[in-house]
Amino acid sequence: MRRRIGRIVIAGSMFLLAGLACNLRSAAPSVNAGATIIAATLPGLKTNTSVPQTVPSSTVTSTSVPTASLTPQNTSTPSNPLVIRDSLCWVGPGNAYDVVSSVKTGTRVQLLGLGSLSGWYIINNPIYHDPCWIQAVNLQIDPGYNLSGLPIINPPPSSTPKPTNTPKPTNTP
DSSP: OHHHHHHHHHHHHHHHHHHHHTOOSOSSOOOOHHHHHHHHHHHHHHHTOOOOOOOOOOOOOOOOOOOOOOOOOOOOOOOOOEEOSOEEEESSSSTTSOEEEEEOTTOBOOEEEEESSTTEEEEEOTTTOSEEEEEGGGEEOOTTOOOTTSOEEOOOOOSSOOOOOOOOOOOOO
16 A cells, blocks of 8 residues: 555655646746755655755856857759740741741740840740740840750751842833
């Protein structure tokens, strides 16, 4: 019977200590003198001997925990080129070729190649998803964008000859 009461007191004391240890409402650790006295009597209950009771000092030391601060780093990759004005997208570079579609200002496009004629890029047509030629002045390319890996593409043969402005013969009397 005595052992049973001792076990109940020990279990109750442990439960009380666990409850006090889980008190999350206080910001700084505090010393509970009552819980410390109970904890000091537990070994005495097991061995039926008296344990001297001491009241702990009320000095609380706090240890500061370093917090990690993240410094944002610019690890962004260059974006696809941006169309900076409404543009025509051609089968080849210029008026000798048919217009495939137009590309609206603010559209990001995928570069497929550099035109062999200066001032032209070949992009993936955002409407029909096939290659088309766009003037370089209509694109804004990020400084970090790698153009060196792009192939240089020659224009296709012109499919439709466009009329030229040749003077008409005049009838002279």
